[in-house]
Amino acid sequence: MPKRALYEKRPWLLASIAVALAFYYLRAGPMPELYLLPLKGAAVGLLAIYAFMRHSSADARLLVWVMAFGALGDMVLMIDMEVAGWLFFGGHLLAMALYLRHRPAHLTRSRKIVAVALLLVTPLMCWLLPADRGVASSFGLYGLAMGGMAAAAWASDFPRYRVGAGAVLFVISHCLWIAGMGPLSGSMAQDIFVWPVYYLGQFLICTGVIQTLRKRRPELRVVH
Numbered sequence: 483m484p485k486r487a488l489y490e491k492r493p494w495l496l497a498s499i500a501v502a503l504a505f506y507y508l509r510a511g512p513m514p515e516l517y518l519l520p521l522k523g524a525a526v527g528l529l530a531i532y533a534f535m536r537h538s539s540a541d542a543r544l545l546v547w548v549m550a551f552g553a554l555g556d557m558v559l560m561i562d563m564e565v566a567g568w569l570f571f572g573g574h575l576l577a578m579a580l581y582l583r584h585r586p587a588h589l590t591r592s593r594k595i596v597a598v599a600l601l602l603v604t605p606l607m608c609w610l611l612p613a614d615r616g617v618a619s620s621f622g623l624y625g626l627a628m629g630g631m632a633a634a635a636w637a638s639d640f641p642r643y644r645v646g647a648g649a650v651l652f653v654i655s656h657c658l659w660i661a662g663m664g665p666l667s668g669s670m671a672q673d674i675f676v677w678p679v680y681y682l683g684q685f686l687i688c689t690g691v692i693q694t695l696r697k698r699r700p701e702l703r704v705v706h
Contacts, residue, residue, distance in 0.1 A: 494535060495689070498528035502681045510673075519557045525681055527553035529688040537695045538704050544580045545691050548573050552684060567624050570656075574631040577649075580691070581634035589637055597633040600653065604629025607657050613664040621660055628653055635687070644690030651683030 502525035509515050530549035533542055551573030559566035589597075608625025609618050635649035636642065655676050662672040 492532070494528050494532035498525055498532065498685070501525045501528060502677075506677050516560060519560060522560070523553045523557040525553075526556060526684050529553075529684060533688055533692050536692045536704055537699070539695055539699055541580060541583065542692060542695055544576060545688065548577045548580065549684065549688055551576065564620075567620070571624055571627050574627040577631045577687075578627075578634045581631070581638040581640070581645075584638045584640055586637075586639040593637055593642070597637040600636060600650070601629045601633040604632060604653055604657075608660055611657065611660045611664045613667065617663075628656060640694050641690050644686050645694075648683040648686030648688075648690060651679050651686065655680035655683060 501521055505518055505521045505525060508521070509518055526549055530546045530553060533545045533549060536542070551569050555566045555569035555573065558569060605622050605625035605628075608628070609622030612618050612621055632646075632649040632653045636646040638645065640646070658666065658672060658679070659676050662669070662676075666672060
């Protein structure tokens, strides 16, 4: 157990969790969801600040941009789906660059299989799920970037059950969201699961990367 309380040692994480929960519950109330845009963006935006404040390496700064693109995508998604898609797409490319900088010397067969499955199955699912076949190719292209991000995370030397699992949760959340335009149209599954699964994925990615960097490069730690 840390000597200091979470609110003293990890204030940005605690604030991020609080904001994420607030958005999840407030959007079910009478307030229009559009008014909650700053709250939605702040959840992952605060993770970006956490990453910036905890480590000063180039990898940490790259992670800051990944989280920042995610926060912007979260807000823009409620206004313009296409622009939001490009923001997430850019975030995936930056995340891939980060993970590929941390390739292990050797990959087990099981990790290779999962990575290849993520790379191939994700774009296929994103292509199959929309009922409007006119947008299927765009979602498939997005799924290729998202699957590449998840595959690179799973195959990196970051903790598999933190960063890799977080990337998989990110994929699941976005596939659920896309399914809302297809087989899950009208279902409550989107409202119930997409946000918490997505946020948990981002939280695991951010904390997993930063904690690993702080262990490997302690001289670049930032104490806040």
